[in-house]
Amino acid sequence: xxxxxxxxxxxxxxxxxxxxxxxxxxxxxxxxxxxxxxxxxxxxxxxxxxxxxxxxxxxxxxxxxxxxxxxxxxxxxxxxxxxxxxxxxxxxxxxxxxxxxxxxxxxxxxxxxxxxxxxxxxxxxxxxxxxxxxxxxxxxxxxxxxxxxxxxxxxxxxxxxxxxxxxxxxxxxxxxxxxxxxxxxxxxxxxxxxxxxxxxxxxxxxxxxxxxxxxxxxxxxxxxxxxxxxxxxxxxxxxxxxxxxxxxxxxxxxxxxxxxxxxxxxxxxxxxxxxxxxxxxxxxxxxxxxxxxxxxxxxxxxxxxxxxxxxxxxxxxxxxxxxxxxxxxxxxxxxxxxxxxxxxxxxxxxxxxxxxxxxxxxxxxxxxxxxxxxxxxxxxxxxxxxxxxxxxxxxxxxxxxxxxxxxxxxxxxxxxxxxxxxxxxxxxxxxxxxxxxxxxx
Numbered sequence: 001x002x003x004x005x006x007x008x009x010x011x012x013x014x015x016x017x018x019x020x021x022x023x024x025x026x027x028x029x030x031x032x033x034x035x036x037x038x039x040x041x042x043x044x045x046x047x048x049x050x051x052x053x054x055x056x057x058x059x060x061x062x063x064x065x066x067x068x069x070x071x072x073x074x075x076x077x078x079x080x081x082x083x084x085x086x087x088x089x090x091x092x093x094x095x096x097x098x099x100x101x102x103x104x105x106x107x108x109x110x111x112x113x114x115x116x117x118x119x120x121x122x123x124x125x126x127x128x129x130x131x132x133x134x135x136x137x138x139x140x141x142x143x144x145x146x147x148x149x150x151x152x153x154x155x156x157x158x159x160x161x162x163x164x165x166x167x168x169x170x171x172x173x174x175x176x177x178x179x180x181x182x183x184x185x186x187x188x189x190x191x192x193x194x195x196x197x198x199x200x201x202x203x204x205x206x207x208x209x210x211x212x213x214x215x216x217x218x219x220x221x222x223x224x225x226x227x228x229x230x231x232x233x234x235x236x237x238x239x240x241x242x243x244x245x246x247x248x249x250x251x252x253x254x255x256x257x258x259x260x261x262x263x264x265x266x267x268x269x270x271x272x273x274x275x276x277x278x279x280x281x282x283x284x285x286x287x288x289x290x291x292x293x294x295x296x297x298x299x300x301x302x303x304x305x306x307x308x309x310x311x312x313x314x315x316x317x318x319x320x321x322x323x324x325x326x327x328x329x330x331x332x333x334x335x336x337x338x339x340x341x342x343x344x345x346x347x348x349x350x351x352x353x354x355x356x357x358x359x360x361x362x363x364x365x366x367x368x369x370x371x372x373x374x375x376x377x378x379x380x381x382x383x384x385x386x387x388x389x390x391x392x393x394x395x396x397x398x399x400x401x402x403x404x405x406x407x408x409x410x411x412x413x414x415x416x417x418x419x420x421x422x423x424x425x426x427x428x429x430x431x432x433x434x435x436x437x438x439x440x441x
Contacts, residue, residue, distance in 0.1 A: 003027065003037045010044040018057045025061045025160050035167060042164070042173040050178035055220060056227040058178070062186035065160035069109070069136060069192035074143050076105050079279040080193030082184060084217070087205040087354040088242035088379075092120045092150070093256035094264075094272040095279065097307040100148035101298035102276075102291075104283040107143050108150045109157070109191045121152045122363075126250035126373035128327060130317040146310045158186045175207075181220040189230060195282040196225055196232040199275055202429065203240035205350025211236065211429055211440070218432045226434070233278060236430040237271055241383050242350050244268035248362040248376010248397065250328040257322045260305040271427055282434075331374040331397035335404050339387040343417040348383055352414030353394075356407040360398040372399055377407075384424050387417065 006020045024041060027033035050058065071078050079099070083089055092110060100106045110120035121132045134142070134151040142149040161183050168174045188196050198221055201207070202214035218234035225232025237243075244265045246255040258264045259272065277291035285291055298304040309319035321327040357363060361372030378395040381387045393415060396407055430440040 003033055003041070007037060007040045007044060010041060010048055013048045015051060016054055018061075021054065021057050022061050025058070025065060029065055029160050029163065038164070038167055039171045039173075042168055042171060042176075042179070045179060046173040046176045049176075052220075052223050052227065055178040055182055056224050059182040059185045059189065059224050060228055062158050062160040062164070062182060063189040066156040066158055066190070068190045069107075069139075069157075071107055071140070071143075071192040071194075073140060074105050074107065076103075077195060077283045078105055078107050078193045079195045079197060079282050080108065080188055080191060081197045081199065081275060081279055082188055083199040084184070084201050084207055086201040086203075086239040086243060087350045087357075088244045088247045088252065088268075089201065089239075090120075090123060090244065090246075090252040090256045090268070091199065091272045091275055093123065093253060093308075094259050094268070094304075095276040096148060096150060097260060097304045097311065098272070098276045098295050098298055099279050099283075100146075100311075101303040101307040102280055102285060102294050103147070104280060104285065105143050106148040106150075107139065107191070107193065108148075109153045109187075110150055111153060120150065122371055122373075123249045123253050124150060125371075126253055126328060127312060127317045127321055128329075130312060131315045134315070142311075142314050146307070146314055148307060148311050149315070150311065153187065153191075158190045161186045177213075177217055177220050180207075180217060181224055185221050185224045185228075185232075189228060194230070196230055197275060197278045197282060198222070198232065198234035199271075200234055200236050201239040202236055203238055203350060204348075205242060205354060206239035215430055215432070215438055215440075218430075219436060219438065222432045222434065222436055226436070231282060231434050233282065233434050234432040235275065235278060235428060236432075238425055238427050238429055239350060241267075241348065241424065242353055242379055243271060245379045245382070246376065247353055247357045247379070248360070249371065249373040251374075251376045251378060251397065254325050254328065257305070257308070257325075260299060260308055260322075262299050267427055274428060329374040331372075332399045333397070333401060333404070335396040335398075335408075336392040337394040337396060337408060337411050338390050338392055339381075339417060340389065341417055342387065342389045343419055344421045345381050345383045345385050345387060345393070346416040346418035346420070346422050348379075348416075349414035352410050353377065353379065356396075356410040356414075359407040359410065360396060360403050361400065375399065375403075384421060386421075
């Protein structure tokens with residue numbers, strides 16, 4: 001079997017066999033398939049696409065390219081959740097303790113920030129002493145003991161995906177539905193969960209910009225799950241507006257803790273509870289309404305916050321931090337970005353808020369950049385809200401005065417004030433059932 005013939009076949013729009021896909025992945029991982037041939041095939045896939053069978057095969061083969069996590073020793077149905085990434089998206093920090101407090105084990109492997117989107121592991125590492133690099137034995141032991149663990153992904157989890165993504169990133173082949181879907185699902189399958197809930201973000205702060213694109217991606221991932229025997233459902237959620245008010249690592253963790261106390265922003269609580277309910281439903285706890293009620297109850301009675309505290313203590317942090325935010329590192333400087341005129345906040349370029357937070361130090365501009373866990377911003381006035389001239393729209397936090405000017409320049413270009421109040425679209429835009437049925441709200 002020759003790579004030339006596989007490339008030629010896909011270039012001409014033909015279907016690749018399972019054997020041909022396996023030859024490509026195994027050869028690229030071992031080094032017998034060079035970058036230039038892999039890049040050629042990726043571009044052919046980008047242009048000609050893959051059918052459902054090809055995409056499922058690619059996913060399974062990438063999932064099997066490295067370590068896989070065996071969670072069979074943990075009793076109960078293990079449900080995982082994945083978000084495609086957004087600005088201010090700290091839902092994992094809320095829904096994981098909520099779901100665990102409802103009696104469903106949470107075995108969550110998460111990643112770091114990518115571009116202007118924040119990563120759960122970076123956020124958790126803003127908690128002094130919190131250990132995110134757990135061995136598989138520690139990971140499973142913690143779940144058995146307290147019902148929850150959130151860890152960074154192992155270095156050898158779906159290595160084929162890691163290697164292919166690096167090549168896609170430099171060959172303009174990232175935005176391909178089959179390649180995105182197989183990339184996400186290969187890691188979820190290798191992580192060992194029985195069932196998967198997907199949160200596909202759409203809007204100015206997400207990778208998917210239109211509802212049509214988001215539904216297509218979600219549908220492809222649900223279909224993969226069905227074909228490989230992992231029950232999967234998806235929710236399409238809005239990212240034209242940042243989720244919650246905080247953007248930045250420790251700022252988001254504090255906001256998540258507020259939400260677990262019942263004092264968080266309404267939009268953040270609503271999306272977190274919806275996703276938690278979907279996870280509980282897939283675990284067989286009850287129908288959606290029952291699961292929403294159970295999720296609310298564990299916040300109201302304090303069990304969800306207690307579960308977060310147990311996880312923090314188990315992973316090396318001080319559980320008292322949930323009630324004493326002074327234990328977080330505090331940024332040296334706080335700057336208010338104020339309105340130049342009165343009016344309604346008409347729109348916010350949410351991705352620009354994410355970029356501003358990176359400029360302040362909250363994210364990585366290169367893979368080797370250090371993250372300032374205290375840096376970020378608080379959105380005081382969101383779209384649809386009235387602001388007076390001189391009133392604060394955004395509060396910026398950073399240790400470096402030199403970073404403020406660049407961040408402020410981005411904010412000036414990203415926030416529009418109008419005399420008219422614009423209507424906001426729903427937080428939940430659509431969902432895709434385990435059988436693939438699409439409901440648009």
